[in-house]
Amino acid sequence: MAELQRFHVGPRLSETAVHNGTVYLAGQVPDDVTADMRGQTQQVLGMIDRLLAEAGSDKSRMLMVQIFLPDISDITVMNEVWDAWVAPGHTPPRATVQAKLANPGYKIEVVVTAAQR
Numbered sequence: 001m002a003e004l005q006r007f008h009v010g011p012r013l014s015e016t017a018v019h020n021g022t023v024y025l026a027g028q029v030p031d032d033v034t035a036d037m038r039g040q041t042q043q044v045l046g047m048i049d050r051l052l053a054e055a056g057s058d059k060s061r062m063l064m065v066q067i068f069l070p071d072i073s074d075i076t077v078m079n080e081v082w083d084a085w086v087a088p089g090h091t092p093p094r095a096t097v098q099a100k101l102a103n104p105g106y107k108i109e110v111v112v113t114a115a116q117r
Contacts, residue, residue, distance in 0.1 A: 033105025062092035072098040
């Protein structure tokens with residue numbers, strides 16, 4: 001039976017789970033809700049980098065990404081930050097949808113599934 005690992009386990013959720021070489025991240029949201037869309041996106045992508053590295057992966061190994069924006073008109077700015085961050089030649093399948101988020105200050109939430117190295 002394959003081992004299941006969890007990182008940053010809290011009473012409600014774990015930030016990361018790893019099973020059979022696949023890394024699953026919880027929805028990542030910004031710490032600073034006063035930041036603009038560019039700043040919040042940079043924060044979230046930085047969190048993703050750190051969590052993937054901790055689990056033995058990186059952004060070039062992403063298998064699927066889901067992005068949630070409360071205002072879809074922010075997609076242009078978000079895509080500018082995303083395009084500068086994502087590994088060229090390793091862009092993952094991705095869905096971007098408009099959705100109401102848990103905190104009205106959040107401008108973005110990102111869920112990632114990746115393969116370990």
